[in-house]
Amino acid sequence: MFMKTADVHHVLPPRRSAGTHPLTVVFTRFATVWLVGAFTFVGLATWPGLVPVALAQQSTPRQVTVRIISRGNPHLPEITLTFDDGPNPPYTSRILTILRHFGIEATFFCIGLQVAAHPGIVKQEYAAGETIGNHTWSHPSLPTLSAAQVLSQLTMTSDLVEHSIGVRPRFFRPPYGALDAQVLAQVKRLGLTTVLWSVDPQDWLRPGVTVIISRVLAQTGNGAIILMHDGGGNRSQTVAALPTIIETLRLRGFHFVTLRHPVADLNKSAGALAAEAKQRHDPAPTPQSLFLFALGLQGEEDKFLP
């Protein structure tokens, strides 16, 4: 995922008189957010989907920057599939099979409890080249927790993922997209990058395969980060929708990338990113996949799911 880092343009001076103002914030594009509490911060979106947030501690003038990403570079046809709440058999493995069929990679935001229950699936994900992100230990709404509890939720999950695959997650996605200053402070402390999304078909509500497909196709543009779910329940609709989604978006010229890119990429110019994209080639659609696409793929799930 190619993303552009925007500079922090404004930082509030430290405040000492502020009271606690518990507030759950779902960051959206171009959102400007004020929170007054243990921290005071301003989020100012200067790039679609990217909300740079400056944190100014009350008692010191030290400033830290929190990067919150909800989409990539809008000038490039790069998109990212993300799957939350797993690992969750049998759906995670079915998604891995589909990704392998199309020769693309995705990002899985895993729940610690699920990793503990299914460590082998996380190893399969990582071995297949997927990026593993931190989605907390037990999927709470983090702003309802104490700082120590937030830290525990994140650390326990990262520790277990590292124990399973040998690598600590770099990316974090808050359950329900719920964030506040206290949560962001812990995320910053752990060096995680917060990733939200720009496309949400609400597949977890199981609206039907065709609805999931149509929502994703309607919402996806350059730099999209697509939110779907491999865990949290029966995800057969998500699995069934995936081949058509991938095939159609690929035919529209999009490239599938994961969030696993060096931080340096975030600061590259649009010109440099375009040159790199030109050199990169996603595998071309095969005659078989084009045939299945022409059929509409509904009911063809078994072709992908041994």
Ligand SMILES: [Zn+2]
């Ligand atoms: Zn979730």
